[in-house]
Amino acid sequence: MTLRIGVIGTGAIGREHIHRITHKLKGAQVVAVNDVNTEQAQGVVRALDLEAKVYTTGAEVIQAADVDAVIVTSWGPTHEEFVLASIAAGKPVFCEKPLAVTAEGCRQIVEAEMAAGRKLVQVGFMRRFDYAYRQLKCVLEADTIGAPLILNCVHRNPEAPGFSGDMALTDSCVHEFDVLRWLLADDYISAQVIQPRRTRLCDDDSLQDPHVILLRTRQGVHISIESFVNCQYGYDIQCQVVGETGTANLPEPASVPVRREAKLSFDILVSWKDRFIDAFDVEFQEWIDATTRGEMTGPSAWDGYVVAMTSDACVKAKHSGQIEPIELPECPDFYTN
Amino acid sequence: MTLRIGVIGTGAIGREHIHRITHKLKGAQVVAVNDVNTEQAQGVVRALDLEAKVYTTGAEVIQAADVDAVIVTSWGPTHEEFVLASIAAGKPVFCEKPLAVTAEGCRQIVEAEMAAGRKLVQVGFMRRFDYAYRQLKCVLEADTIGAPLILNCVHRNPEAPGFSGDMALTDSCVHEFDVLRWLLADDYISAQVIQPRRTRLCDDDSLQDPHVILLRTRQGVHISIESFVNCQYGYDIQCQVVGETGTANLPEPASVPVRREAKLSFDILVSWKDRFIDAFDVEFQEWIDATTRGEMTGPSAWDGYVVAMTSDACVKAKHSGQIEPIELPECPDFYTN
Amino acid sequence: MTLRIGVIGTGAIGREHIHRITHKLKGAQVVAVNDVNTEQAQGVVRALDLEAKVYTTGAEVIQAADVDAVIVTSWGPTHEEFVLASIAAGKPVFCEKPLAVTAEGCRQIVEAEMAAGRKLVQVGFMRRFDYAYRQLKCVLEADTIGAPLILNCVHRNPEAPGFSGDMALTDSCVHEFDVLRWLLADDYISAQVIQPRRTRLCDDDSLQDPHVILLRTRQGVHISIESFVNCQYGYDIQCQVVGETGTANLPEPASVPVRREAKLSFDILVSWKDRFIDAFDVEFQEWIDATTRGEMTGPSAWDGYVVAMTSDACVKAKHSGQIEPIELPECPDFYTN
Amino acid sequence: MTLRIGVIGTGAIGREHIHRITHKLKGAQVVAVNDVNTEQAQGVVRALDLEAKVYTTGAEVIQAADVDAVIVTSWGPTHEEFVLASIAAGKPVFCEKPLAVTAEGCRQIVEAEMAAGRKLVQVGFMRRFDYAYRQLKCVLEADTIGAPLILNCVHRNPEAPGFSGDMALTDSCVHEFDVLRWLLADDYISAQVIQPRRTRLCDDDSLQDPHVILLRTRQGVHISIESFVNCQYGYDIQCQVVGETGTANLPEPASVPVRREAKLSFDILVSWKDRFIDAFDVEFQEWIDATTRGEMTGPSAWDGYVVAMTSDACVKAKHSGQIEPIELPECPDFYTN
Known part of the structure; x- marks a missing residue:
């Protein structure tokens, strides 16, 4: 069929x-x-x-x-x-x-x-379908590092020509907002946004870049997300979980170790497409297969709603300079089954 | 169609x-x-x-x-x-x-x-379709490390229950014999096989394991292949090219860096299936696509023949203890076009 | 003499x-x-x-x-x-x-x-004399990664039997307070302290562990220091500088890469003494040499004063939950020459 | 005193x-x-x-x-x-x-x-005093990887202006000849020297470079030493031991991980002085201390003699193209105590 x-x-x-x-x-x-x-x-x-x-x-x-x-x-x-x-x-x-x-x-x-x-x-939150995130989730679920206490995440783009205003929060970090909840099976309760010293290497002088977004979950996990959309050097997605007995990181994409000109080096990707191309394939294949079976297994409308609430709280926190609560309604049974 | x-x-x-x-x-x-x-x-x-x-x-x-x-x-x-x-x-x-x-x-x-x-x-030599080998070949073709002079290769299996006699050479290293010619676009002219101290961790007491196979190419490149089919610790395929200006290695499969119990560790695969599962998919998809177009783009009958000649020379070299010539006929135009 | x-x-x-x-x-x-x-x-x-x-x-x-x-x-x-x-x-x-x-x-x-x-x-702030921190400072001074914008630091101990109250801030993180100012040649203007979900692996049930300390510098650099004194797995000091064009990390201590039992692993130190033993030697040799010449080149009384002010602000911030200012007097010429 | x-x-x-x-x-x-x-x-x-x-x-x-x-x-x-x-x-x-x-x-x-x-x-064989080699020896002595079967060693210099004839063997690889015997507590019984394709990046057109030296020990361990004295890219000393249950490598010198211009890179040293400066200090301090106590604990005259015999065999093997025996007399009790 x-x-x-x-x-x-x-x-x-x-x-x-x-x-x-x-x-x-x-x-x-x-x-x-x-x-x-x-x-x-x-x-x-x-x-x-x-x-x-x-x-x-x-x-x-x-x-x-x-x-x-x-x-x-x-x-x-x-x-x-x-x-x-x-x-x-x-x-x-x-x-x-x-x-x-x-x-x-x-x-x-x-x-x-x-x-x-x-x-x-x-x-369409494709990170849940990325093999690296799935490997990391396996490590957590195997209780290899104990209960998670802290997450340190990085989302860096070489440049972001069309970005303005709060797009780093509303357009880019939404991927973290979705994938971290899924990784932890937890929800956010508050947000804070820090505006560090601005990079000068940005077309738009008025753009705040980088941001540091701090989230706290129901379980008390502290999450830090560095968003740096004009980092120049590459497209770099990092995620480290600090647990009670150890730490686990998102694997780096495999690349050829080269020794040359007094350096041992590994290529870093420069485009999100190269980073997540396989994840898109998996995402759609799983959606086709589930849909054909009459199921829906990926990020739900509820997940989309939670991400929107989180994104709103981050924008508010950025402009208030305060820690802003994220008041989510209880997740309906409809979405937990 | x-x-x-x-x-x-x-x-x-x-x-x-x-x-x-x-x-x-x-x-x-x-x-x-x-x-x-x-x-x-x-x-x-x-x-x-x-x-x-x-x-x-x-x-x-x-x-x-x-x-x-x-x-x-x-x-x-x-x-x-x-x-x-x-x-x-x-x-x-x-x-x-x-x-x-x-x-x-x-x-x-x-x-x-x-x-x-x-x-x-x-x-069915699938390594040519492995993304890691293709990345390595790209680095060589970009002249990143100059002309190749030496190759250091490793082919380790955790164990090889059914192996006997010279199967390490005729059954396992044939993958190296194929992929290294392709990587270098070169041919072998001689073979030597060294039998190091035997591992005791092998069901068959009489089995020589590991072997070190030395090949020389027309261009003078020296190739060393360590075959260790009862290495215990994992399935590990390595390949390093030493060129005139640098070195390049086959990338390691991506894995989650874990810090735990006083160690930073990365999982090593234990099965060839996990290592090459994607390569099999690429191999067959490319074969289907090429065949549908009326073409044949993968390892040819000539390549199979050369591997068989190389394998024969290695078996002979193992038993003679000598450097044995590999006398290949000139490759017919039929196969070079 | x-x-x-x-x-x-x-x-x-x-x-x-x-x-x-x-x-x-x-x-x-x-x-x-x-x-x-x-x-x-x-x-x-x-x-x-x-x-x-x-x-x-x-x-x-x-x-x-x-x-x-x-x-x-x-x-x-x-x-x-x-x-x-x-x-x-x-x-x-x-x-x-x-x-x-x-x-x-x-x-x-x-x-x-x-x-x-x-x-x-x-x-006695010995980290300024640690070779790894000095290598990192060289990279910054060579402008390899542009102006620093963010620092991500980690200070993890396997356990801290005698720790109570705010000692993680006043006794342990003081090393970061000193070395980061020196690394950046900058001063702190505010502090915030986050108390993430507590580890259960701590003798003292009432001890907050880990802490996340956030500092802001005059230049606007955002600093995050994770202090985790019962992390179980090892003694681990990390420092990453995010600059306008790249990032640089404190080198990891050299250790033997071992492949064994399906893991590639590197030993992590478990004691601060092993980590900083060489730094102590350098610190005292340089102090002896400078003192003999009639000079004083290491961390000064002023540096000790600034660290105490920072430490006080962190304790206050921990208990207030607020971002607390760090109001340092201008550094006297006596200490800048 | x-x-x-x-x-x-x-x-x-x-x-x-x-x-x-x-x-x-x-x-x-x-x-x-x-x-x-x-x-x-x-x-x-x-x-x-x-x-x-x-x-x-x-x-x-x-x-x-x-x-x-x-x-x-x-x-x-x-x-x-x-x-x-x-x-x-x-x-x-x-x-x-x-x-x-x-x-x-x-x-x-x-x-x-x-x-x-x-x-x-x-x-004056200083490698025995190098901390990295000592770490590796500890791993072997702790039986972490089982009995050694194969050693893969690399000795690369960026360039070797004064080198001629067989100096790569007699002047440079002698350090490996000494340190590998010490590492394994074993002796060599034969030598073979392979002359791979020559690099063109060498002042002296007639100089063979690189060499691959193969040694076999009494225990049957197979040793491969790549000597490449005009490798251009850096001073690089590597040593991998393949044992019955795993492998262990010489640690790489610590260096600052930098992410920049689409590469994650680590500096490689370019001079043997930087690589072994600490080993020289340890070597002489231990010699002074032992001499003062009336002892002699470093590489002995016997060790110097064995290295000379090994070096001679390698030169002979290079020119004969054969596997040449290394016939050492039994080590006198005088030197084993």
């Missing part, structure tokens, strides 16, 4: 997912696409040699009789509408982050999904 | 490849299988839920009208016959190592293929 | 320094000793085979005509008195930390020394 | 040892010096501010009534004469390598020393 997919949004990321589904993964086929720029969507269909119909609106894609499931990779502010429409149509939907641009929007999706009575929504 | 494949030999490795093609890779389908144990073959068809016909003989698989290409994973001594039959039938054939159990057998396959006028044969 | 030294306090650390001066270092001789326990002092003189006179009081050591310089390794609360007496006697004095048990005591020493008109006091 | 030393040969290395004894080590004083260039010797006395008498001949240094022990750092071909004269005078003598320029010369020293009835001679 082949899962027939409709894709809303055929920009860079949408196109990549279409390519992935068509040429690398098993069990699915893209049969319908839409983009605000219809010509662009038609070009993708031609370029990737798809047997897919181009629709004028996202709503039509969702409604199309031969579409079993929907992927939303359109402009962020449109996500909420398309996810709600998919739920209304009773169709599974994979939505790239953000689930919605406001926490309130996320909450409405959560309520709509619960009202629909079955899990239909998965949010 | 889907490549329709017939598989001869449904033992452990055959079954894995069938699973791989059916559940992980794109563009191919197993439509015919055979095994000396017909019941076993039927069991695999059922267990993997295949729509494939079970044939009584390998010859029938090769002849079947709906079989576009053949995979030979039967008992080693039968390989030569099935590969020759595939060539005679004009069908592309992927043959697990060995291509034939004698160098003479390999030579006859080479001649049959040349007579057939197009490349049909690929031999 | 040999520097004739009087040592006040012949407990564990005093005895080690006497041994060091007598048997490992050049240019000095211990000629006078004192301890509250006179018998203990006599025992040390005998055990180490010293030609040294045992005095009943520290004051007599300081006054002794043949004593050129004084080392104070007595009980902390007595330091202030002996340092002031040494200054009054115009004799160079090396005082183990703390310089005084209160910031006010330190300030009085600073004033006494300035009144005396020449630098006489060095405080 | 101070050991009064006479130094014969005040060239670069002699001068360094004089400086070391005078300014860094305890318990010895240089009281007599000589050099073929008397003016040079006088210059060293002035430059290092020694209270030492300059003699016209080495023999006079040895005979001088106030000289307790002799250090020979003169031109290699003169070593034998000065060592024999020291033995004749009954004075302990430290001789830089080579002990004598021929194995026969070494043998005569061995016989003279045995005739004298007590150990007087130490040879």
Whole structure:
């Protein structure tokens, strides 16, 4: 059985997912696409040699009789509408982050999904599917280092040309907000944001960079996330867990040890695509397989909502300079089963 | 277009490849299988839920009208016959190592293929498809460390229960014999085999283990391969190239750095399957894709022949204690294009 | 010329320094000793085979005509008195930390020394003399990673049997407070102390462990120090500097890479003595040499005062839960030259 | 008690040892010096501010009534004469390598020393005093990796301007010849020398570089030593022991991990002086201490003789292309106690 997919949004990321589904993964086929720029969507269909119909609106894609499931990779502010429409149509939907641009929007999706009575929504937080994070989670679950007390995380990009305002928090660190909860099976209760000395190596003089985000969990775990989006030297994701009896780190990507010119060196990646390309494949293959079985196993609408709440608290904390509470409602049974 | 494949030999490795093609890779389908144990073959068809016909003989698989290409994973001594039959039938054939159990057998396959006028044969040397070896080859081709002068290689297994006689050379090191020629784009001219102090941690008291194999190439590169099949501690494949301006090593598999009990430690793999599972996937996907395009891009019958000659020279060198020449004929144009 | 030294306090650390001066270092001789326990002092003189006179009081050591310089390794609360007496006697004095048990005591020493008109006091912060920290400082001074923005530091002990209250801050982290100012050539302006989830692996159930100390410098550098004095696994000192163009870490102590039982592992030290034994040698040799030349080049009374102020601010911040200012007076010219 | 030393040969290395004894080590004083260039010797006395008498001949240094022990750092071909004269005078003598320029010369020293009835001679093989080698030896002695089977060693210099002929074997690898016997507590029985493809990055077009030296020990351990004296990239000494249950490597010198320009890198040393400077200090301090106690604990005349025999066998093996036996006489009891 082949899962027939409709894709809303055929920009860079949408196109990549279409390519992935068509040429690398098993069990699915893209049969319908839409983009605000219809010509662009038609070009993708031609370029990737798809047997897919181009629709004028996202709503039509969702409604199309031969579409079993929907992927939303359109402009962020449109996500909420398309996810709600998919739920209304009773169709599974994979939505790239953000689930919605406001926490309130996320909450409405959560309520709509619960009202629909079955899990239909998965949010595109791909780190849970990264082999390195999964290795680290295995080490924690094997109780190799005892109960976690502290997490030290780093999220560095070589540069972030389009970044402005608080995007480091709302656009970039959201991946940490999702994956760390999953890693610890815990929730955040407060946030603080520190603004260290600014790098001068940034196009936008007014941009705060780096940030240090401090989170505290229900269990009392202290989390530090350094976000440095103009670090120059590479794309570098680090995560260290300090437990009662030891520490464990996210593995570094494998690279060729070279001895040359008085240095032993290892290449560092420079693009997030190279870092997480395999994770995207695993993410979509697992989504296709689960969806085909009638399940939903990845990050849920609730996870998307929690990330939005956390992101909001971080923005508030950044501007207040205070430790801000993160007051999450109790997770409904719907999402814990 | 889907490549329709017939598989001869449904033992452990055959079954894995069938699973791989059916559940992980794109563009191919197993439509015919055979095994000396017909019941076993039927069991695999059922267990993997295949729509494939079970044939009584390998010859029938090769002849079947709906079989576009053949995979030979039967008992080693039968390989030569099935590969020759595939060539005679004009069908592309992927043959697990060995291509034939004698160098003479390999030579006859080479001649049959040349007579057939197009490349049909690929031999199952999977290391060329391993990402780590490909990274290393990139570093060499970028001239990062200058011309290669010396290679230091290690092939260690935790234990090798069924090993006897010279199997370390003929069964295990053949992977090095293939991948190092490919890495260097060079050929061997002589072999020497050293028998160091024997490990006592081996079921078979009479087994020589470890071996050190020394090869010399046309370019004068000195290669050392340590084969240690009862090393106890793990499955460990290493390769270091010493060039005129630096050195480069095969990357170690990524693993979680753990600090615990007064040690910083990294897990070492214990099984070749874990080490090369991704390489098998890449190997078959590339073979499917190339075969579908009418090409043959992996290790050729010539490569299988050269490995057999090298293996023979190593066995001779082991027993003579001398440096033995490896006298390869010039590579025919058929195989260099 | 040999520097004739009087040592006040012949407990564990005093005895080690006497041994060091007598048997490992050049240019000095211990000629006078004192301890509250006179018998203990006599025992040390005998055990180490010293030609040294045992005095009943520290004051007599300081006054002794043949004593050129004084080392104070007595009980902390007595330091202030002996340092002031040494200054009054115009004799160079090396005082183990703390310089005084209160910031006010330190300030009085600073004033006494300035009144005396020449630098006489060095405080026993040995990390500035550690080769690893010096390597790291070289990398920073060579501008290899640009201007520092963030420091991530770790101070882990396997266990800390005698620790109580805020000793992690006042007794242990003082080494970081000193060495980080020196590393950055900067000063702290505020402190915050976070109390993460407590380890259960601690004799004293009421002890907060670990702590995370956050400092901010005049330049805006954000410093995080994890203090974890019951971490179980080893004695581990880490320091990472994040600069505008890269990062640099304190080197790990060299250790033998061992592959065994499916792990590649490196021993981690378990005692601060093994980690800093060489630093102590360098510290005292440089002090002997400088003192003989009439100079004072190590951590000054001012440095001791700043560390005490920082330590006080951290204790206050721990109990207030707030970010507390560190209001240092301008450093007098006397100490900047 | 101070050991009064006479130094014969005040060239670069002699001068360094004089400086070391005078300014860094305890318990010895240089009281007599000589050099073929008397003016040079006088210059060293002035430059290092020694209270030492300059003699016209080495023999006079040895005979001088106030000289307790002799250090020979003169031109290699003169070593034998000065060592024999020291033995004749009954004075302990430290001789830089080579002990004598021929194995026969070494043998005569061995016989003279045995005739004298007590150990007087130490040879300047400093690696036994290197902390890294000592750590490795500890790991072996703790039986961490089981019985050794194979050693893989590397000796790389960035360049070797004055090297000609077989100096890589006779001048450079002699350090491995000494330290590996000590590490294994074993002896060599045969040698083979392989001449890989030559580097073009060498001033002397006719120089063979690199070499691979293969040794076999009585216990059957296979040793491979790569000597590459124009490797360009750094001074790099490596040693890996493969045992029955694991492997252990010589630790790498500690260095600052830097992330910068898409690389994680660690500095590699470029000079043997930086690599072994601490080993020289330990070597001489231990020699001074042992000599003062009337003992001789470092590499003996017998060790010097064995290295000379090994070196001769390697040169022969290089030119014959054969495996050459190393036929050592049984070690006399005189040297085993």
